[in-house]
Amino acid sequence: MRRLEGRTAIVTGSGQGIGEAIAMAMAEEGASVVVAELREDTAAAVRRRIEEAGGTALAHATDVSRDASVDAMVEACLDRFGKVDILVNNAGIYPTSTVEDMAEDEWERVIGTNLFGTFLCSRAVTPHMLRQRSGRIISITSGRGLQGAGNGAHYAASKSGIIGFTKSLALELAPAGIAVNCICPGVSDTAQPRGHRTEEELYASAARIPLGRIGQPRDMAKAAVFLASDRGRFVTGQTVVVNGGAIMQ
Numbered sequence: 001m002r003r004l005e006g007r008t009a010i011v012t013g014s015g016q017g018i019g020e021a022i023a024m025a026m027a028e029e030g031a032s033v034v035v036a037e038l039r040e041d042t043a044a045a046v047r048r049r050i051e052e053a054g055g056t057a058l059a060h061a062t063d064v065s066r067d068a069s070v071d072a073m074v075e076a077c078l079d080r081f082g083k084v085d086i087l088v089n090n091a092g093i094y095p096t097s098t099v100e101d102m103a104e105d106e107w108e109r110v111i112g113t114n115l116f117g118t119f120l121c122s123r124a125v126t127p128h129m130l131r132q133r134s135g136r137i138i139s140i141t142s143g144r145g146l147q148g149a150g151n152g153a154h155y156a157a158s159k160s161g162i163i164g165f166t167k168s169l170a171l172e173l174a175p176a177g178i179a180v181n182c183i184c185p186g187v188s189d190t191a192q193p194r195g196h197r198t199e200e201e202l203y204a205s206a207a208r209i210p211l212g213r214i215g216q217p218r219d220m221a222k223a224a225v226f227l228a229s230d231r232g233r234f235v236t237g238q239t240v241v242v243n244g245g246a247i248m249q
């Protein structure tokens with residue numbers, strides 16, 4: 001028996017990287033997946049990959065930072081699949097800048113996508129999960145949210161904010177049996193860190209990781225499937241750190 005058979009999962013920012021791996025893994029475990037991604041082309045490509053692997057998916061061009069776009073995506077999910085059981089707030093951006101040089105619109109863009117987007121998507125699915133008295137909300141935070149980021153205070157603030165938001169929503173939704181958690185990746189093999197590190201720096205990070213390598217998107221996908229499945233049913237309000245031991249809490 002597959003672990004997410006019959007469930008419906010929305011995965012934001014799932015056109016590539018960690019989100020794509022989570023979408024693919026949830027589909028493999030039997031979930032119908034909404035690929036809720038800003039870029040229409042990558043959303044469609046991931047939908048095709050899921051279908052080619054025998055899964056079920058809907059691609060929806062979505063901007064998580066816009067209320068109307070999020071509502072339209074959740075409506076499309078309900079129209080096609082009739083319910084939403086799992087939300088993965090994965091969409092995130094990480095431009096770099098010192099606070100001194102940071103433009104207000106860059107601050108707003110980062111908080112708007114990473115934190116406000118997590119709020120908008122969570123708020124949009126909550127009434128449906130409350131009605132069915134079940135559901136899982138999983139948000140992707142970052143080691144930067146625990147340790148700070150020398151050149152990305154907006155990013156670190158958004159990711160710390162996701163942890164506080166998660167604990168609060170977990171308290172709010174626990175009486176209805178809805179679990180809300182974070183996954184905290186360390187440096188992982190995707191496009192995002194390549195925006196501010198050379199290839200050499202990226203792989204050199206492995207030297208500081210006790211398990212001796214940087215993260216792979218599938219490492220996060222395994223944690224997401226655990227939290228979304230029956231195996232994770234008694235876990236809520238937590239930050240599951242998946243980083244090879246780079247930060248030990």
Ligand SMILES: NC(=O)c1ccc[n+]([C@@H]2O[C@H](COP(=O)([O-])OP(=O)(O)OC[C@H]3O[C@@H](n4cnc5c(N)ncnc54)[C@H](O)[C@@H]3O)[C@@H](O)[C@H]2O)c1
Pocket residue numbers: 012013014015016017018019036037038039042062063064065090091092093094113117140141142143184185186187188189190191192193
């Ligand atoms: N890769 C890492 O080292 C790392 C480490 C810690 C945390 N994370 C977090 O993991 C998540 C995924 O990261 P990744 O490395 O796969 O990044 P990525 O840049 O490869 O992918 C991010 C995806 O989100 C999409 N996106 C961006 N803005 C969006 C919006 N407004 N609405 C919908 N989709 C949007 C992008 O188009 C892209 O497909 C992010 O939240 C990131 O902050 C990544």
